[in-house]
Amino acid sequence: MTARDREGLAAVLRALSEPVPGVTLTVAVGASLFDGRFGLERPRLLTPMPSFRSDVLDPAWCHGDLLVQASAATAEPLERVSATKIPGLAPRWRQAGFHPDAENRNLFGFREGAGNPDAADSALMDRLVWVGPGDDEPAWCAGGSYQVVRLIRLATPTWNSKPVPDQERVFGRAKDSGAPLGRETETEIPDYASDPRGEVIALDAHIRRANPRTPDSDAHRILRRSYSFGDEGTGAGHIFICFQRDVELGFATIQKRLAGEALERYTLPFGGGYYFVLPGRADGHDHLGQAMLA
Numbered sequence: 001m002t003a004r005d006r007e008g009l010a011a012v013l014r015a016l017s018e019p020v021p022g023v024t025l026t027v028a029v030g031a032s033l034f035d036g037r038f039g040l041e042r043p044r045l046l047t048p049m050p051s052f053r054s055d056v057l058d059p060a061w062c063h064g065d066l067l068v069q070a071s072a073a074t075a076e077p078l079e080r081v082s083a084t085k086i087p088g089l090a091p092r093w094r095q096a097g098f099h100p101d102a103e104n105r106n107l108f109g110f111r112e113g114a115g116n117p118d119a120a121d122s123a124l125m126d127r128l129v130w131v132g133p134g135d136d137e138p139a140w141c142a143g144g145s146y147q148v149v150r151l152i153r154l155a156t157p158t159w160n161s162k163p164v165p166d167q168e169r170v171f172g173r174a175k176d177s178g179a180p181l182g183r184e185t186e187t188e189i190p191d192y193a194s195d196p197r198g199e200v201i202a203l204d205a206h207i208r209r210a211n212p213r214t215p216d217s218d219a220h221r222i223l224r225r226s227y228s229f230g231d232e233g234t235g236a237g238h239i240f241i242c243f244q245r246d247v248e249l250g251f252a253t254i255q256k257r258l259a260g261e262a263l264e265r266y267t268l269p270f271g272g273g274y275y276f277v278l279p280g281r282a283d284g285h286d287h288l289g290q291a292m293l294a
Contacts, residue, residue, distance in 0.1 A: 001065040003088030006038050010293055012088040013278075016068060017287035022077040026069040027288050028147050028275035033065040040292060041138040043131075043276045045146060045247050053259040054269065061151055061271025064092040069241075093271065095151060097227030097239045107228050107236050108159055108266070110171050111178045114186050115211060117221050128250075129223050129243050140291040143279030146247040148222075150240040151229075151271035159266050170262040172205030180207060189213065204262045210254055222250040238267070247274055 003009050016027050034042035051057050066089065070081045082094070104112045117124050126132060133142040159167065164175055173179060178186035182200040190201055192213055201208050211217055222242040230236040244250030258264070278288045285291060 001033060001037075001088065002090050004037070006293055008088045009038055010287070010290075012066070012086055013289040013293075014287040015086045017281065020070075020077065020081055022072050022074070023081055024071045025081075026067075026071075026147075026277060028067040028069075028277040029289075029292075030064045030067060030273055030275050032063060038293075041140070043141050043144070043146070044137050046276050047274060049148070049272060049274045050252075052255050052269070054264050054267070056268055056270055058270050061093045063273040067147065067149065067273070067275045095229055095239060095271075097229050100228050106226070106238055107154055107156055107230070108167070108171075109175055110167075110173060111186070112226050113224055114173065114178050115207065116224055119223060125223075127245070128221050129245055131245055135245070138292075140294070141276065141279070143282075145243045145245065145277045146250070147275045147277050148240075148242050148244075148247060148251045149272040149275065150238075150269050152238040152240060153235050153268040153270060154237050155266045155268070156236050169202050170206060170266070172201040172207035181205075202262065204260060206258070206261055206263045209258045209261045212257070220250055220253045222254065240272075243277065 001009065001012065003012055013027070016025060029043075029046075031042065031046045031048050034040050034046070048063050049057075070078055072078050078096075100107065106112050117128055119125060129145050131137050131141045131144050131146075133139070135141070168175055168181060172181055172190070173186075174181060177184075180188060180190035180201060182195075183190065190207065190213065192201070192208065195201060197203075198205070198208070211221070222244045224240070224242045226241050227239040228237070229239055242251055279291065281288060282291060
């Protein structure tokens, strides 16, 4: 953010609130926006993203005052958005993403989003994703959500050299159907209690570490919406994106549980950050972030 005062910040947020035909914009704020320049009240859990095990974070690809995620069905409107210059705003890093096919498989060939909480269940979303008015947060945060972005390089040549059964063991799912190993369909729940030694789904398999299906782990669930990327500058990789009501209870807890998982040897997280998605415009507000500024 190159704007120097609240008026300049408001002008940036007002420009980002203008509808763009065919494009969905998600606007989130980073911890550095609350360094005192604008006198804003920071979301309680918003910090710079720490470095986790196996991370090799490049500062040039991390954090930022503002995160703008633009999504569209085709590339053309996104190119117009990317070319738009907004006074008071300068690019820090940018990564284009895509879904490789209609099944939303990642570049390792496995479907993304399996096991996601049902976004159509509003009560569940209120519990897991949206900050509520009774939470220990500044009042302006109600209706927002913590967003985590992770830029991850993938060792695709090494991965592609592995037999499919070995790949399935790493994820804990069948590659074609997405079903947990030992099950028939993607939506079936794995029975870890009857597999204590990991003979069906390995103890270090991704799905078992991410959600061990214990009474406590239900509270750690997150809403994931990820993309793939591939270009000459950054190589082939994965843009992991998730949303949660509490970033420590959600992403951070899961990430610590994933330490040492079998998938770790094929991935290299190098960028991203923690952000807080601005709530939608309330009655009487003409742009995103107006409640934060007030």
